[in-house]
Amino acid sequence: MALPPWLQRQLRALLSLRGHAVLLAGAPGLGQYELALALTRAWLCEHPSGDGACGACDSCHAIDVRAHPDLFVLMPEQQAIDLGWPLDPVTQERIERKEIKPSRQIRVDAARAAVAFAQLSHTRPQGQVLLIHPGERLNVESANTLLKTLEEPPGRVRFVLATEAAHALLPTIRSRCQTHTMAWPTEAEGRAWLAAEGAQECPGLTDADWAACWRMAGGRPDEALAWARLGVTERVWRALPRQLAQGDAAVIGDWPLARQVQVLMQLCHDAMAVAAGGKPRYFDAAALPPVPAVARLSAFWRVLQQAWRTVEHPWQPGLWTEAWAQRTAAVFAPGAAAGAALHSCP
Incomplete structure (x- = not known):
């Protein structure tokens, strides 16, 4: 799926950076995860361009099917399930047996697994990538587990962290990353993307309905789409405050x-x-x-x-x-x- 124009502009800028760790920070609904994944794909792509990954090589396909050997995605278990990323077999089995519930925080055991992954040799010349989302779900113990590897990564390991609450990250995590502040779309491009993207998910909504979702989202496209999925229309939006x-x-x-x-x-x-x-x-x-x-x-x-x-x-x-x-x-x-x-x- 093509990136929205405001994320594509940011991807081009990020590809010019030379550091090993990037922190994508901004308000909820600005596309941090989508941009982090696009950057990851470009870093691991066999034929990247200034616009990002080629989308056709073996590496791109491996990411599409969630099976790239040089990519480690560090997420809360519930978020990984929602986004289609596989859990480690032991955790998956424990959840299926209802011994534990999917965590909404990033457990320290998962952080330790990420550190162990970084010690492995990469299988392709592009190196390895560790994607962390959302960064604010790292608790103190899991964040501290990552610090040494984040500061001095072995081999060709790169990090991309995405967060909707940069203030909740440990200062020691933030200081080891190049911070990129997420850009807001213009209303024209945001509304155009919203109507096109939502046409299949929320058929029947009018321009006035999308305008109401846009307003309720405070100008954040992903948030506006989320409100539309919940059934927000212009009529609902106008009646809601007094109700x-x-x-x-x-x-x-x-x-x-x-x-x-x-x-x-x-x-x-x-x-x-x-x-x-x-x-x-x-x-x-x-x-x-x-x-x-x-x-x-x-x-x-x-x-x-x-x-x-x-x-x-x-x-x-x-x-x-x-x-x-x-x-x-x-x-x-x-x-x-x-x-x-x-x-x-x-």
């Missing part, structure tokens, strides 16, 4: 909990922006409910941040959604007593 403010979570009840927290944070962000005399970013100003006091919104933002840090815990989804619907309605209800609902948090 949430009234405690009506029917539209978002089937969404993943992380997306539910995200949309509540977007509502809170836009309400605070309006309260401060600014413009909303994610919703239309006319669609927002009456804005409560800034102090109440600030308190709500703090508990939402706490919820975001714990959203991957095994909550009971229905109860979780109902609790947050009531809490949101309390924040936007008239009267000072509404703040009492913020003192407890799922």
